[in-house]
Amino acid sequence: MKLFQIRGGIHPEYRKDITSEKAITTMPMPSLLYIPLQQHIGAPAEVLVSVGDMVKKGQMIARNQGAVSASHHAPSSGCIKEITEVAAPHPSGLPQTTIILEPDSKDEWGDPMEPISDPFAADPRVIHERVAQSGIVGMGGAAFPSAIKLNLGEQKKLDTLLLNGAECEPYLTCDDRLMREYADEVIDGARIMAHALGTTKVVIGIELNKPQAIEVMTKAASAFPSVQIASVPVQYPMGSERHLVQAITGLETPARKLTADLGIVVHNVATARAVHHAVRFGRPLVARVVTVSGGAIREPKNVLAPIGARVADLVEFCGGFSARPESVVNGGPMMGQPLPTLDAPVVKGTSGILALTAEEINDRPTSACIRCGNCITICPCGLSPVEMSAFIRKDNLEMAAKLGVTDCFSCGSCSWVCPSHIPLVHYFNYAKGALRDQDNERRKNERIKTLAEVRTIRIEKAAEAKKAALAARKPAAGAAPAAATGEAKPATEEKANA
């Protein structure tokens, strides 16, 4: 398959060999499971159970609400112990509403949804519905509700489903193992998704540093002419949706547009497997593979963990810490976020838990910029990190926005390459957050203005109506005080009645 070059990028030490030969192992069911209502982009789900309820594995315990949301299911059978605020798996460590489930060790499935016997003959809408009911979100890390992405075929003309098996983050091997061990399931899921999207072609992008996965997947795909495997070069951040699309099709996704505008929808390989389970067996998403790795972990592993297991449970299953971790990271070392507490649960978007030692982090004091321009050369989005960070440092967010800071997707390549150890990507994370705040503020102000204007108009109208009513009811002396005390609304009604 012909491939295209992507701009910039870096070649960090991958350290995937720590876990790449470790087969996926199922962890024992922890004593408690913590299922947050918000594990995805969008509105938090709505609780369907109350404390003391007995639930079966796979039973929906929180339903999606609003346009963008995802439902959540019991990862095991047991009793709802508490619904309370628990620290989120988020760098802020802020609390969020979480359902605490005490598994009863039976791990009994409830009545499963009816399997869709021939998904390729089914209406795409049936598949969308099933994916939404199964609470499937993007499992590469962003956790965007998958059903919405599968609906894109109704609004846009699509030709390709691109399955993302690039896994460009160092350390992580969960997708690699998944493809090697469950290639048939991944490909079946991908074909079902392609049918739901209405695309004719499936391309599975895998980085060349996973030769076994490429081999197994090619073999599994050989039976289906519509499924192609593309081995893409090893170059961080190849696994970014936009960059993978560019490497495979040569098309660059414009800023603030979707890859779907180019006719391509990208899904993660683990998401495809979840779709396979939901459609073929009627089983919702209740567990995922997590790479537990890093220099401070005694026995790094690829763990099949139930959603809601605490990070501490996973670490314990992997033999605990062999050294004091300097930082525990949720996700990969490049784009992952530090976890402030080990009590946070594994959620649907958790691809890795890394306990990194001080040497691996290699934190060094920041010095002045030497204008080497490396960050500009490697920026995969074609931005100018040095300039943007200088403006942000001086609180000139407006200029940073003009230079395109909102197009930065925080891959961290600039911070990695900077010889002066300037926390470039931290500046951009801050700026993007602050700009979003400003934007929300502006939108709110506009709404407030409209509300105030509408109220002024209403009051004016009511006053006029009152005057008219008074004029009509001559002599008006008696009516005036009564109308003056209440809100002017009744006056309008009076007029309408008269």
Add this chain to the structure above:
Amino acid sequence: MSGILIAIGSLTLIGLTLGTILGAAARRFAVQEDPLEEELKAMMPGSQCGQCGYPGCGQYAAALAKGEAKITLCAPGGKPLVEALSSKLGVTADLSDMEEKVPEHAYIKEELCIGCTRCIRECSTDAIMGANKLMHTIIVDACHGCSKCVKVCPTDAIIMVPYPETVVNWHWPKPETAKANTQVKPEVAHAH
């Protein structure tokens, strides 16, 4: 040769005629409006709360444009508005007595509400829901934190509360590079 002269001549004539018409129209139909006033009005919160002492945002903007009002009068606009106004108008303002206010919204302690509807009449953005002798509540999305309702409540049931910080609206703080120079470990430990 004469063809080109006719063309140039006629085009010049058309140009002159149209130019004269446009020029005359611009004078005849000119709108007497201070552009500065419009700009200032756009900067105001626009909720017409009247806490500046003027009937509404438009009047305050007009007074500002004429240089008759202080720039520190707008309560909902707060410090950011004063800063914006001072750079716009080239006026320096004493910001020291203006506290850094975190965004707030009104909150009704429902057990104290007697349903008098006074706050409803006071609210300039229709952010309070309720009826006579029935409990009231604040529609947080519509409240802009002017705190006028707090003052009129006879039972002190309304308080101003800051917006809660959640995982949805949280964002990274600005990195402190100056500090990182002296500290062994920066406060945001990140895995790069």
